[in-house]
Every structure is written in structure tokens, then in C-alpha cells.
Amino acid sequence: MAQKVLAEVKTGVTALRDRTGATPTLAVVLVGDFPASRIYIATKKKMAAEVGIASRDFLYPGGLSQPDLLALLRRLNADPAVHGILLQLPLPQECDEDEAIEAIAPLKDVDGFHPTNLGHLLAGTPTVIPCTPAGVMEILDHYGVELKGAEAVVVGRSRIVGKPLAQLLLARHATVTMCHTRTRDLAAHTRRAEVLCVAAGRPQVITGEMVREGAVVVDVGINRLESGKLVGDVEFDLVSKCARAITPVPGGVGPMTVAMLMKNTLQAARRHLGAV
Numbered sequence: 001m002a003q004k005v006l007a008e009v010k011t012g013v014t015a016l017r018d019r020t021g022a023t024p025t026l027a028v029v030l031v032g033d034f035p036a037s038r039i040y041i042a043t044k045k046k047m048a049a050e051v052g053i054a055s056r057d058f059l060y061p062g063g064l065s066q067p068d069l070l071a072l073l074r075r076l077n078a079d080p081a082v083h084g085i086l087l088q089l090p091l092p093q094e095c096d097e098d099e100a101i102e103a104i105a106p107l108k109d110v111d112g113f114h115p116t117n118l119g120h121l122l123a124g125t126p127t128v129i130p131c132t133p134a135g136v137m138e139i140l141d142h143y144g145v146e147l148k149g150a151e152a153v154v155v156g157r158s159r160i161v162g163k164p165l166a167q168l169l170l171a172r173h174a175t176v177t178m179c180h181t182r183t184r185d186l187a188a189h190t191r192r193a194e195v196l197c198v199a200a201g202r203p204q205v206i207t208g209e210m211v212r213e214g215a216v217v218v219d220v221g222i223n224r225l226e227s228g229k230l231v232g233d234v235e236f237d238l239v240s241k242c243a244r245a246i247t248p249v250p251g252g253v254g255p256m257t258v259a260m261l262m263k264n265t266l267q268a269a270r271r272h273l274g275a276v
Contacts, residue, residue: 001142002255006051009262013052016266016275024269025054026084026110027076031069032092033061041088047258053265056082066095070103077105083269084110086261089160107271110264113159121167128264133165135256136197136218137172143245145216147172151192155179155206155233156199161220165197186210198233208238217246220253 017023026048030041041059048055058072069091076082085108091097101109106116112130120127140147152174156162162178169176179189181200187210190196198206199220211217221233232249240246247253270276 001139002259005138005256005259005263006047009053009259009266010051012266012270016269016273017052020273020275022269022273023052023054024083024266025056025081026086026265027056027058027079027082028086028088029058029069029072029076030088031060031064031095032090034090037088037090044086044258044261047262048265051262051266053262063092063094066099069095069100073100073103077103077108080272082108083272084108084265086110108268110261110268112164112264118159118164121164124171128268129168129260130160130164131260131264132161132199132220132253132257133168134260134263135253136165136220137168138256138260139218139247139253140195140216143216145195145245147174147195150174150194151177152195152197153177153179153189153193154197154199155183155186155190156197156201156220158199158201161199165199169195169197181205200233202233203231204233204235206234206239208235208242211239211242213242214244215242217243218253219247219249222249222254 013024028041030037045055076085085104087100101113102115104114106114109117109128112128117128152169154162154166157178157180166176166178177189179186190206190210191212193215195216196211197218201221203223203225217234217239219232219234223231225231230250
């Protein structure tokens with residue numbers, strides 16, 4: 001599925017370059033030395049190169065002060081050769097994440113985290129959709145999962161996944177319950193779900209007895225155990241025995257997130273160049 005999206009993006013990039021002479025360009029900003037972030041950035045840059053999107057690196061492994069970070073983001077906002085800005089999260093503790101996100105021009109916010117873009121999503125007039133929720137919806141659509149009237153449960157309430165995903169499901173007429181790690185009797189809610197989307201950030205928090213027979217389960221989490229094994233937020237081996245369909249970790253939602261980032265970057269370039 002991710003390869004299909006990337007192929008469409010590559011075709012779009014070529015058409016835009018032929019039409020305008022411009023190459024969609026993504027500015028990648030990384031502050032701090034987080035091993036996981038370095039891996040994510042490398043993956044995103046590799047994908048960008050594959051589809052013809054240029055990337056410009058602004059990497060500060062030793063850190064960057066908040067004023068300097070805001071000044072950098074303002075420069076990138078004003079640079080007509082930059083069409084999208086990717087601010088890799090998390091930021092170091094000394095940086096104000098909310099202030100930094102708000103400093104990015106909404107039309108260059110390819111992650112879709114800016115309050116303006118989240119507000120459009122809440123209003124039902126989405127502009128830039130956060131990449132992971134967009135990837136989840138692509139997966140559900142690809143496999144023909146009926147959402148209209150379906151009982152959907154989202155575990156996790158972050159602005160990166162949980163909240164925007166709940167809005168997207170509501171827009172498709174699902175009946176949505178939002179849960180989180182402080183929900184009392186979480187299993188009582190998850191067992192009702194026909195569509196269960198889990199982004200709690202806790203390894204294998206959803207066990208086999210918490211999932212109804214025949215449910216569709218989307219596992220957004222990725223966690224590394226002490227053994228070094230990568231696992232999701234769902235206990236895959238047991239849940240897969242009762243679920244109708246389940247996404248694997250790794251190799252499930254992750255590749256779709258990167259693919260949707262490339263799609264958002266192309267859309268940002270089209271808007272900037274007046275080629276929508």
C-alpha cells in the first residue's frame with residue numbers, strides 16, 4: 001500500500017516539475033540527539049529521494065536554543081524554495097514544542113500539527129491531515145472496512161494520532177469512543193469495537209481478551225522491549241487469533257505514515273506553486 005501511494009506521489013512530482021520547473025522541497029529540522037529520530041529522518045529522506053522530492057537538512061544534534069529554533073523556522077517559512085517543513089519530534093526538554101509547531105507556516109506544515117490545520121480538521125474542512133491518521137484511513141479504505149455506523153474505539157489521545165484520527169472516523173460516520181491509559185475498565189470499551197485503533201504508546205497494552213471476535217485492529221504503536229524486539233501496543237499473537245484483520249508491527253502503519261508525509265509535501269508544493 002505504501003508503495004502504491006509513493007508511486008502516485010512520484011508521478012505527481014514529475015508532473016509538477018514538468019509544469020512549473022520546480023522540485024518539491026522538504027526542509028528537515030532535527031534538534032537533539034535521539035537515536036529513534038535519526039532513524040526516522042533517514043527513512044524519510046530515503047523515501048523523499050525515491051519519489052523525487054528534494055530534502056534540505058537542518059540538523060542540530062548538540063541542541064538549539066528556543067529563540068534560534070524559532071528564527072530558523074521563520075527563515076524557512078519565508079524561503080520560497082522550501083515547500084514543506086518537517087520538525088522532527090520530540091524536541092529536547094529545553095525547547096517549547098507547542099511554540100515551535102505554531103511557528104511553522106500552516107501551509108508548510110506537512111505534519112498537520114499546526115493548530116490552524118487541526119482546527120480545519122475539527123471543522124470538517126481538512127487542509128493538511130496528520131500523516132499517521134491519514135495512513136490509517138488509507139489502510140481501512142484499501143481493505144474495504146465499512147465505517148458508516150461502525151463502533152470504533154481509539155485508544156490514545158495525542159494530537160499526533162488519537163485526536164485527529166477520531167475526527168476522521170467521525171467524518172466517515174463511525175460512532176467513536178476515545179480511550180486512554182487512564183480510562184477505567186479499558187477492556188469494556190475495546191471489546192465493543194468493530195474497528196479498534198491503538199496508539200497508547202505502551203507495549204502490548206491490548207491483550208487477546210480485550211478484543212471482540214471479528215474486529216479490525218490497527219496497531220499504531222511501536223515499542224522496543226528489553227530483548228530488543230520491536231512490538232506494537234497490541235499483543236499480536238493472541239489478538240490475531242480473534243481479529244478479522246490486524247496490522248503488523250513493524251511494517252504496518254509505519255510505512256504508510258512516511259508515504260503520507262511525501263503526499264503532504266507534494267500537496268504543499270502544489271499549493272505554494274498555484275498548481276492545485
